[in-house]
Amino acid sequence: MQHLIEVKLAELNQLFNSMDPSPFRERDLDPRAEEFIVAWAQEHPQQAELKLLIHLTRPYSGGGDATLAVQMAVRHYFADLAGLKWREFRRLMREGRTAMLIGVCFIALCQLGAGLLAPASEPWHSMVREGLTVGGWVALWRPLEIYLYLWWPILRLRRTYLRLAAMEVEVIQPEA
Numbered sequence: 001m002q003h004l005i006e007v008k009l010a011e012l013n014q015l016f017n018s019m020d021p022s023p024f025r026e027r028d029l030d031p032r033a034e035e036f037i038v039a040w041a042q043e044h045p046q047q048a049e050l051k052l053l054i055h056l057t058r059p060y061s062g063g064g065d066a067t068l069a070v071q072m073a074v075r076h077y078f079a080d081l082a083g084l085k086w087r088e089f090r091r092l093m094r095e096g097r098t099a100m101l102i103g104v105c106f107i108a109l110c111q112l113g114a115g116l117l118a119p120a121s122e123p124w125h126s127m128v129r130e131g132l133t134v135g136g137w138v139a140l141w142r143p144l145e146i147y148l149y150l151w152w153p154i155l156r157l158r159r160t161y162l163r164l165a166a167m168e169v170e171v172i173q174p175e176a
Helices: 031-043 066-116 123-138 141-166
Strands: 001-010 049-056 169-173
Touching: 001 031, 031 141, 049 066, 049 141, 066 123, 066 141, 066 169
Parallel strands: 001 049, 049 169
Antiparallel strands: none
């Protein structure tokens, strides 16, 4: 079963960013149109097949088949966004590996330093030892944040973009 995302426009150019000088099939979507389409796609079940239905109040004046032209443009646009999200994910994982390496080295140094302090013969020794232990664990905050929380929203949005890149598009125009 296809889940519909319906958009009503006066003319087809409203779907695209007017500042983008690219040819029609390579143009970026208007940011508001993209936000609307993505928000509706996220409302549907993740495995659901999507279909974009565009209702025009004025006939398409460009040459050729409006549905085919828009479908190519929409698929190209969302495929590019999915690629950008994949690159963002890979960059984040690289940052996570670097942060983990730094954090593990730092906590090892902190634990080594804490272990070298004489047993709590002086009150400040225990404060420094505890401070080194806490500081070492705090250094692992960033890699843990990356590996526990930051990666999955990126991949979820990428999956949404891939679904949108594969969706069927239909343009419905008034009779001329």
